[in-house]
Amino acid sequence: MNILILGSGGREYVFTEKIAASKDCQKLFVAPGNAGTATIAKNVNINPTDFKGIAEFSLKNNIDMIVVGPEAPLVAGIRDYFEVDSDLKNIQIIGPGKAGAELEGSKEFAKSFMQRHNIPTAAYATFEKHTLSEGISYLQTLNPPYVLKADGLAGGKGVVICENLQTAEQALTEMLQDEKFGEASKKVVIEEFLSGIELSVFVLTDGEHFKILPAAKDYKRIGEGDTGLNTGGMGAVSPVKFADDNFMEKVESKIIKPTIDGLKKDKIDYQGFIFIGLMNVGGEPYVIEYNVRMGDPETQVVLPRLKSDLLSIFKSMKDKKLGQEAFEISHDTAATIVLVAGGYPEAYEKGKVIKGLKDVENAKVFHAGTAQKDEEVVTAGGRVLAITGMGDNLEIALKNAYAGANKVCWDDIYYRKDIGQDLMALDA
Numbered sequence: 467m468n469i470l471i472l473g474s475g476g477r478e479y480v481f482t483e484k485i486a487a488s489k490d491c492q493k494l495f496v497a498p499g500n501a502g503t504a505t506i507a508k509n510v511n512i513n514p515t516d517f518k519g520i521a522e523f524s525l526k527n528n529i530d531m532i533v534v535g536p537e538a539p540l541v542a543g544i545r546d547y548f549e550v551d552s553d554l555k556n557i558q559i560i561g562p563g564k565a566g567a568e569l570e571g572s573k574e575f576a577k578s579f580m581q582r583h584n585i586p587t588a589a590y591a592t593f594e595k596h597t598l599s600e601g602i603s604y605l606q607t608l609n610p611p612y613v614l615k616a617d618g619l620a621g622g623k624g625v626v627i628c629e630n631l632q633t634a635e636q637a638l639t640e641m642l643q644d645e646k647f648g649e650a651s652k653k654v655v656i657e658e659f660l661s662g663i664e665l666s667v668f669v670l671t672d673g674e675h676f677k678i679l680p681a682a683k684d685y686k687r688i689g690e691g692d693t694g695l696n697t698g699g700m701g702a703v704s705p706v707k708f709a710d711d712n713f714m715e716k717v718e719s720k721i722i723k724p725t726i727d728g729l730k731k732d733k734i735d736y737q738g739f740i741f742i743g744l745m746n747v748g749g750e751p752y753v754i755e756y757n758v759r760m761g762d763p764e765t766q767v768v769l770p771r772l773k774s775d776l777l778s779i780f781k782s783m784k785d786k787k788l789g790q791e792a793f794e795i796s797h798d799t800a801a802t803i804v805l806v807a808g809g810y811p812e813a814y815e816k817g818k819v820i821k822g823l824k825d826v827e828n829a830k831v832f833h834a835g836t837a838q839k840d841e842e843v844v845t846a847g848g849r850v851l852a853i854t855g856m857g858d859n860l861e862i863a864l865k866n867a868y869a870g871a872n873k874v875c876w877d878d879i880y881y882r883k884d885i886g887q888d889l890m891a892l893d894a
């Protein structure tokens with residue numbers, strides 16, 4: 467099979483490595499990819515939302531399958547674009563169509579979906595510019611902290627948590643009246659604050675059957691002790707100890723099954739990943755958000771634990787035969803440390819020479835924001851590399867990951883030193 471992967475981050479690097487390892491993989495392309503994917507596959511300079519460019523490339527290169535990494539092409543309807551074209555409709559797309567991608571593309575859609583299908587989530591109400599005053603009255607009925615969410619995609623910045631009523635009223639006004647997040651904040655979801663421990667659960671579905679991938683915990687803040695600005699993710703671990711069999715059974719029966727059944731009832735033929743952000747509130751799971759793709763950097767700890775052939779799994783989804791596929795998961799723990807450019811998630815420099823990549827032992831180096839410049843690999847993004855360590859337990863996995871991270875350097879490198887420490891403390 468000839469496969470095209472869309473995206474350029476650490477998540478897509480892992481997909482590239484996994485798919486390249488399959489016996490069924492003939493030609494493998496990544497658009498646009500990074501310096502790492504170029505060593506495994508062929509990078510092509512096409513933007514993942516340039517559907518016309520992707521379609522032309524796919525026909526010219528006899529592509530059989532497109533694996534969509536990020537959400538933007540899914541929310542913009544890449545699957546629908548291919549399905550309605552007689553020349554393109556046989557190319558299998560891993561990722562949902564526009565209707566299913568609304569689970570991530572619109573918070574209001576996701577909340578009403580959960581309400582309709584009795585899926586546990588925080589109580590909420592939605593407001594627009596002309597209902598701003600009702601929104602302010604609604605805030606006054608809640609207890610702090612206040613959770614405000616821009617309805618649309620806002621590059622991971624659309625969720626604002628306010629400690630007091632005054633800042634919440636101000637934030638709501640800025641989002642609705644001043645259109646702080648542009649189109650994305652034309653509607654704002656206000657919801658009840660959930661207090662607990664977060665984790666991410668990943669499901670792959672062909673629309674009929676589903677398989678649950680290992681759960682992971684992501685570290686979103688830039689600073690140690692979960693302080694400072696939100697980022698795309700500074701590290702992750704899998705499995706997550708507190709997501710034991712009892713908790714995961716609740717997740718499956720109260721959240722995953724109703725989600726898959728809900729999609730069917732709503733006549734949404736969903737084929738792809740569902741990434742469910744959960745809060746464990748006193749042992750009960752509540753959905754914080756749906757994403758319609760894998761997580762980054764969660765993929766860097768989830769897929770290294772999957773022993774089965776990922777391409778064979780993807781292929782089976784075309785004929786809705788996912789139920790017949792083996793999903794063998796390693797008992798090892800995986801931990802990943804994301805190495806970022808100094809300044810990220812705000813302004814940062816690019817083009818710094820990365821040293822020590824070949825010195826990393828007992829850990830996997832997953833490229834994200836990297837580029838090849840002459841003979842050298844240089845930084846080309848905020849999140850530059852993810853280093854994944856594995857082991858019999860979290861302590862060993864972290865030791866391997868940090869030993870790897872310590873070997874790599876560039877001018878202004880930064881990474882958190884406390885990934886996994888909260889989970890180690892739970893064990894102690």
Ligand code: AMP
Nearest residue numbers: 588613622625657658659660743754755
């Ligand atoms: P999101 O962009 O939807 O992932 O939200 C960003 C972060 O905001 C989440 O990872 C949570 O930490 C936090 N968050 C979102 N919704 C809630 C909620 N209802 N209660 C508490 N924290 C929340």
Ligand code: GLY
Nearest residue numbers: 698699761762763
């Ligand atoms: N790590 C969070 C995400 O991929 O959205």
